[in-house]
Amino acid sequence: MAEEKETAQVEETTEAAQETQTATPVQDPKEFLENFDWEKYEQGIERVEDSKLQEFEDLVAENFVDTADEEVVEGKVVHLTEREAIIDINAKSEGVISLNEFRYNPDLKIGDKVEVLIDIREDKSGQLVLSHRKARTIKAWERVNNAHDKEEIVSGFVKCRTKGGMIVDVFGIEAFLPGSQIDVKPIRDYDQYVGKTMEFKVVKINHEFKNVVVSHKALIEADIEEQKKEIISQLEKGQVLEGVVKNITSYGVFIDLGGVDGLIHITDLSWSRINHPNEVVELDQKLNVVILDFDENKSRIQLGLKQLEKHPWDALSDEIKIGDKVKGKVVVIADYGAFIEVVEGVEGLIHVSEMSWSTHLRSAQDFVNVGDEVEAVVLTLDREDRKMSLGIKQLTPDPWTDITTKYPVGSRHKGIIRNFTNFGVFVELEEGIDGLIYISDLSWTKKIKHPSEFVTVGDTIEVEVLELDVEGRKLSLGHKQTTENPWDKYEKEFAEGTVHKASITEIVDKGGTIDFNEDITAFIPQRHMEKEDGKKLGKGEEAEFKIIEFNKDFKRVVASHTAIFKEEERRNVKAAAKRAAVSAEESKPTLGDANEQLQALKDKMEANKKK
Secondary structure, X not given: OXXXXXXXXXXXXXXXXXXXXXXXXXXXXXXXXXXXXXXXXXXXXXXOOHHHHHHHHHHHHHHXXXXXXXXXXXXXXXXXXXXXXXXXXXXXXXXXXXXXXXOOOOOOOOOOEEEEEEXXXXXXXXXXXXXXXXXXXXXXXXXXXXXXXXXXXXXXXXEEEEOOEEEEEEOOEEEEEEHHHOOOOOOOOHHHHOOOEEEEEEEEEEOOOOEEEEEOHHHHHHHHHHHHHHHHHOOOOOOEEEEEEEEEOOOEEEEEOOOOEEEEEHHHOOOOOOOOHHXXXXXXXXXXXXXXXXXXXXXXXXXXXXXXXXXXXXXXOOOOOOOOEEEEEEEEEEOOEEEEEEEOOEEEEEEHHHXXXXXXXXXXXXXXXXXXXEEEEEEEEEOOOOEEEEEOHHHOOOOOOOHHHHOOOOOEEEEEEEEEOOOEEEEEEEOOEEEEEEHHHOOOOOOOOOHHXXXXXXXXXXXXXXXXXXXXXXXXXXXXXXXXXXXXXXXXXXXXXXXXXXXXXXXXXXXXXXXXXXXXXXXXEHHHOEOOOOOEOOOOOEEEEEEEEEEOOOOXXXXXXXXXXXXXXXXXXXXXXXXXXXXXHHOOOOHHHXXXXXXXXXXXXXXXXXX
């Protein structure tokens, strides 16, 4: 019993001690500092137990800020003046911050918690100077770096435009938002974002230059990618979707199908020909499109707009038939002809050969221009292949209908030289009537190597109809036939055997040439240039020449100087022979004289033998 009583007393004493200890209030360090007499303590008048000092040091370390550390701490606004804010940071004294640093927060009031950095431990008046701006900057860089490392979404205020993008305030730091990172679609009006608070992702930090780059596009790309996968998985050819015109180029229109882009080629915008897509659509326009095709990955989607409407050929009136006259507008001109839009989306081709009855083809631009309203005749019509050929010349009578009456063989006319070939000249007698003058029918006398030596395109020339092929629509013309053939006269004047006096014009390899007149040029072979003394005639030397060949058809004349004196020699030789024959007849020897001469010869031969 005694032991139990003793134990109860001990427990009771312990509980009382604990209650006493709990009841004893922990002294506030600030209160202790305010009531502590440092002068008595330093003079040793008032002693403080070591345990109390240690307890105090622990409390100070736990509750007070070391003003020697350059770190951001949290303080409380305890007083406001017109120019400054007094901040309590649990230091030996309150700190001061200029109200200019709180311009972004005009509603600052006593009791607000703010982040500060110790700027000056003691100014001239012993006051602790703090900086809220520097604290915000340090904390802002910490938050920006954390957001970048952890790929967190941050909120920012778009302050203004700048070259290539926007300036965004993020945690008090001015970050750059490139124009390409604002949205997934091209932005045409940057000003619409100024003054807005938006969410961003920090994509790049340059610590050396303190640059931060943010992106709003990166936040929506992930969502778009999911939408894109879902849309792509459901794509089928022939499917009709609603889209928005995202971009217009010269070759087509890009359509946003909800995160997936497709292209409408310019040829798939309208059944009619257009020069530029903006004639049909405009930016941000909503429209229905049909899927025409896509690649295996469905990354390139080909869309169509005109396919949603009935093909104009299917709606073409059944009344239009071959031989009918139709009116239309010239929409395209090519080298081979012009395309005419008869009704919207239905075109016919007028080949250049169907623009004029002339067989001499020209460019289609010589007849029509883009935009012209023309009338034409339907020549062919294929509704299945959707092809139509037209003609303009059929609107006027065929000039070859009465060709034999207007241009009979032997008739003479005037025409215009339209073209050259190596073998002749094409002459237009009238629109649709062309004829050919062969090079050999240009001149009676001149040797022409190419027609351009004789005439020029555009010249008016007189011609005679030589041949007429009505079925082949061909006219053979001649120009030289309109004048007298001078070779008829020269055939007598320069007949074979006639002699003419002239000078050597040129010396050539096989002889020389003589110009008797402007038409007649004769050739002298080398052996016919020999003079009576055996020498050769030289250039410019004058002599008589005998015509030894004259061919009117081939215009060939050959002359000879040697024949002049050779003929004389032959005549002399013939006369001498005749005289000798007469003389021989008169002095013919007798039989006795012959026997005597024979005996004398015989005696002479025998005498020679003896010797």
